[in-house]
Amino acid sequence: MKEPRISASTSRPARASSFDVIAFDADDTLWHTERLYVDAQQKFRQLLAGYHDPGWIEARLYQTEMHNLEHFGYGIKAFALSMIETAVELTEGRISGRDIRAIIDLAKNMLNADVELMDHVSETIPHLAARHTLMLVTKGDLLDQQRKLSGSGLADYFAHVEIVSDKNQETYTALLNRHSLLPERFLMVGNSLRSDILPVLALGAWAVFIPHPLTWAHESAEPPKPGHPRFYQLEHLDQLPDLLEQIE
Amino acid sequence: MKEPRISASTSRPARASSFDVIAFDADDTLWHTERLYVDAQQKFRQLLAGYHDPGWIEARLYQTEMHNLEHFGYGIKAFALSMIETAVELTEGRISGRDIRAIIDLAKNMLNADVELMDHVSETIPHLAARHTLMLVTKGDLLDQQRKLSGSGLADYFAHVEIVSDKNQETYTALLNRHSLLPERFLMVGNSLRSDILPVLALGAWAVFIPHPLTWAHESAEPPKPGHPRFYQLEHLDQLPDLLEQIE
Numbered sequence: 001m002k003e004p005r006i007s008a009s010t011s012r013p014a015r016a017s018s019f020d021v022i023a024f025d026a027d028d029t030l031w032h033t034e035r036l037y038v039d040a041q042q043k044f045r046q047l048l049a050g051y052h053d054p055g056w057i058e059a060r061l062y063q064t065e066m067h068n069l070e071h072f073g074y075g076i077k078a079f080a081l082s083m084i085e086t087a088v089e090l091t092e093g094r095i096s097g098r099d100i101r102a103i104i105d106l107a108k109n110m111l112n113a114d115v116e117l118m119d120h121v122s123e124t125i126p127h128l129a130a131r132h133t134l135m136l137v138t139k140g141d142l143l144d145q146q147r148k149l150s151g152s153g154l155a156d157y158f159a160h161v162e163i164v165s166d167k168n169q170e171t172y173t174a175l176l177n178r179h180s181l182l183p184e185r186f187l188m189v190g191n192s193l194r195s196d197i198l199p200v201l202a203l204g205a206w207a208v209f210i211p212h213p214l215t216w217a218h219e220s221a222e223p224p225k226p227g228h229p230r231f232y233q234l235e236h237l238d239q240l241p242d243l244l245e246q247i248e
Numbered sequence: 249m250k251e252p253r254i255s256a257s258t259s260r261p262a263r264a265s266s267f268d269v270i271a272f273d274a275d276d277t278l279w280h281t282e283r284l285y286v287d288a289q290q291k292f293r294q295l296l297a298g299y300h301d302p303g304w305i306e307a308r309l310y311q312t313e314m315h316n317l318e319h320f321g322y323g324i325k326a327f328a329l330s331m332i333e334t335a336v337e338l339t340e341g342r343i344s345g346r347d348i349r350a351i352i353d354l355a356k357n358m359l360n361a362d363v364e365l366m367d368h369v370s371e372t373i374p375h376l377a378a379r380h381t382l383m384l385v386t387k388g389d390l391l392d393q394q395r396k397l398s399g400s401g402l403a404d405y406f407a408h409v410e411i412v413s414d415k416n417q418e419t420y421t422a423l424l425n426r427h428s429l430l431p432e433r434f435l436m437v438g439n440s441l442r443s444d445i446l447p448v449l450a451l452g453a454w455a456v457f458i459p460h461p462l463t464w465a466h467e468s469a470e471p472p473k474p475g476h477p478r479f480y481q482l483e484h485l486d487q488l489p490d491l492l493e494q495i496e
Contacts, residue, residue, distance in 0.1 A: 034465060042453065058300040058482040063266055070450065071356050071359050071360070072325060072359075072391070073389065073391035073392075077320060077325040077329060078325060080329060081325060081329065081352060081355070084332060084348060085349070085352050087345075088345040088346075088349045088352075089349075090347050091345060092345070093344055093345025093346045093349070094345060095345050095348070097335075097339060097341025097342060097343050098336075098341045098345070099338070100332060100336050100348060101333070101336045101337075101341070104332065104333050106338075107317050107319075107329070110318050111320070140392055141321065141322035141389075141390075142321065142411065142412070143320075143387075143413040143414075144321075146413055163390065165390040165391040165394055166388070166391075167300070190334060242307060
């Protein structure tokens with residue numbers, strides 16, 4: 001597995017900027033991810049269709065995932081273990097070995113899925129990397145995130161790659177300390193209010209929210225109050241360069 | 249989950265050293281880990297005792313783990329998924345939901361196990377941290393490794409914490425680059441010839457091997473040739489300070 005490389009050519013911005021680092025979430029900000037989960041959940045509901053109705057299966061899976069977060073953290077392996085646990089519970093142990101095997105295969109297929117960049121990413125990230133120091137901040141399984149970064153063709157544009165176990169005020173504080181960054185010179189871009197936006201604003205840094213039509217319920221949260229001075233919302237990533245110029 | 253903190257007080261060694269960084273493996277170098285896997289495997293063999301003999305179960309589990317490494321990487325979640333897959337295969341799908349649930353519980357118990365430091369660690373690491381810049385280099389699940397570091401009471405002694413998806417020449421090269429370290433001023437201490445010693449020596453850095461009686465088959469390898477100038481083998485961690493003084 002290739003480690004994310006630090007590219008010297010992108011670590012020095014070509015001109016002055018209000019920000020020392022522009023940081024990006026990865027899943028559903030740079031490449032599609034949630035749809036893999038949505039597809040897998042649909043197949044999971046089909047597997048259990050003989051036992052329960054789809055809404056109940058979905059609700060119980062989510063419950064199991066939330067309960068297991070403290071043990072398993074985020075990512076596809078955690079999701080697979082929660083699907084298996086839910087399947088055993090919802091069938092009162094009657095789930096077949098063949099169906100358990102099918103759930104493991106769902107996870108492997110997710111882990112092997114091609115990386116599909118979201119719209120505008122392949123032009124916008126190189127454009128920004130020529131002008132700013134970029135950082136990737138993502139949570140989930142180490143190996144899976146490295147594989148996706150490597151497959152994305154974007155690795156060389158990111159001067160720093162941070163794969164963290166969670167994205168909250170504590171982890172962002174540690175990250176800013178580790179890179180000797182001031183919050184007011186750090187901007188984070190992402191699709192999750194809970195993970196990319198609110199903790200970053202709370203620390204005094206800047207945040208750009210780009211909503212994604214598919215977002216896991218766990219990642220939703222109340223948006224910041226209207227008129228927040230360090231918060232912006234965009235429809236698409238290709239609006240980001242103009243926004244940055246306006247801020248500067 | 250608390251992120252490993254960077255402790256300013258330990259990031260500057262009190263006196264000159266031949267090494268800019270002394271790096272430590274974590275599992276079975278600083279705290280016991282493999283015995284958790286050995287216990288879980290024993291319970292796993294008991295679960296399947298009605299289907300196959302213990303040696304065959306062990307061999308097939310190892311085969312599944314090796315096959316799944318590229319998908320799942322290292323750590324307890326990967327181990328759990330491989331146990332489940334092996335159980336389904338070895339029982340030709342007849343494994344009960346109750347037994348699947350028992351396997352998931354084995355994994356959760358491993359993830360929640362108390363961190364037990366190995367002998368001499370609680371005295372030797374603070375002693376070394378007062379004299380050298382220490383780094384932790386470990387592979388496996390992010391959340392699990394952070395939990396163990398946090399529970400170990402050792403977090404403040406490590407100026408840098410690197411949790412990587414694998415420990416090979418490529419990942420060590422990336423790590424040395426990221427910290428602007430010269431191989432000849434980097435020393436790694438660990439119990440795995442494959443992960444802690446051989447790739448480090450191959451890069452021109454120094455390595456101290458402290459064998460552990462329980463070592464996963466995957467981590468074994470041929471030791472370096474006798475008389476290798478940058479390789480040392482110790483019985484216990486408390487011999488390390490004297491060795492470092494001799495080298496300097």
